[in-house]
Amino acid sequence: MAVAEPALRRRPDGGPxxxxxxxxxxGEYVRWAGADTVPLRAVVSALGSLGVAEGATRRAVTRLVHEGWLAAEPVGRRTRLRLTPRMVRLLRRWTERLVRAVEKTPWDGEWQMLLLRPVEQAxxxxxxxxxxxFEGFGALGRGVWIAADPGGVDAVRELLGDLGLLGHATFLTSRIRSAEEERSLIEQAWDLAAIRPLFTGFIDxxxxVEPGxxxxxxxxxxxMVHAWRLVFDRDPRLxxxxxxxxWPGEEATRLFIDNWLSWYEPADRWWTRLNAVA
Structure with a gap:
């Protein structure tokens, strides 16, 4: 059975x-560029720019190697990190979810339903x-899940397959008779009042922000990308x-896209520089 994928954990002081x-x-600088290896020193230097101590970064990398997310490959006196297939698969899921979070696909009126039967040793x-x-599903009751966004269904099938649970799952599509019934289901499945501050906090x-x-x-x-992942982790894309x-979701999405496009080239220049000296 697959090992649980990592959450975007935070330190006790609230920072990542x-x-x-x-x-x-x-995900943002290695896989996005189509690469699957990176110098360890570049990772240490990159996180150092964010104020993360070298020892903390090296300990984190050591754990990720031990857990099978990365492989350490000596190159002379230095080390390169190779993304394992497991890591590549996870980052692909995250990237697909990020892209869906900023795309605007018209809704076809169909709800995605997942019925997940109980199983021992789940x-x-x-x-x-x-x-x-994370894939946009909300719980209506024990083992009953609903989503408006069909983009997460394939990822959920893959996830349940990895866990050996696909045989215990039934996927359905449904059209609900009235908007009132749909709103009632939404109130059961998602706490929009709790999600709103994630968007407003991101905007604030x-x-x-204008990097110099x-x-x-x-x-x-x-x-920003790290913070955005924490937002879309909870966004059901209704x-x-x-x-x-x-609803502040559209404003937050526009801000993310505009900033990302504005910062892309200078940020990549710095990352290229870090790799060149690593």
Whole structure:
């Protein structure tokens, strides 16, 4: 049975952990560029730009190697890190989810339903629930999940297959008779009042940020992508018709796209520089 995928863990003081930042760095700057190896020194230097101590980064990397997310390959007196197939698969899922979070696909009116029958020795319920929520599903009751976004269905099938649970799952599509019934189901499945502050907090943090150097752009982009993942981890991507008129999701999405495009080139220049001297 597959080992649980990592959450975007935070330190006790509320900041992201070195481990979590390593995942974001690898997804944003390594896999996004189509690479599967990176110098260890580049990872250490990159997180150092964010104020992470070298020892904390090296300990995080050592754990990831031990857990099978990375492979360490000596090259002379230095070390390169290779993304394992397991890591590549995880980062692909994250990237697909990120892309879906900024795309605007018209809703076809169909709800995706997942019926998951109980099974002995299933993975921890809380962790599996987090993974389903990550793919846009909300719980209507024990073992009953619903999503408006069909983009997460294939990822959930793959996840359940990895866990040996696909035979215990039934996927359905459904059209609900009235908007009132749909709104009632949404209220059961998602706490929109708890999700709203994630968007407004993102806007407050990253609106008006103007990096002055390549390194500042690199740091800002990495921090923003990491924060955005924490937002879309909870975003169910509901059709606009079911969201309040003042829902901040669209504003946050535009801000993410605009900043990312603005910071892309200077941030990449800094990352290229780190790799050249690593």
């Amino acid at each position: 952990s070195a481990r979590a930042l390593v995942f974001t760095l690898l 993975p921890q319920h809380g962790w599996l629930a987090e993974r389903l929520e 943090r990253f609106a008006g 150097t390549d390194e500042e752009a690199f740091v800002a982009r990495l921090r 059709p606009v018709v079911f969201l309040p008129d003042d």
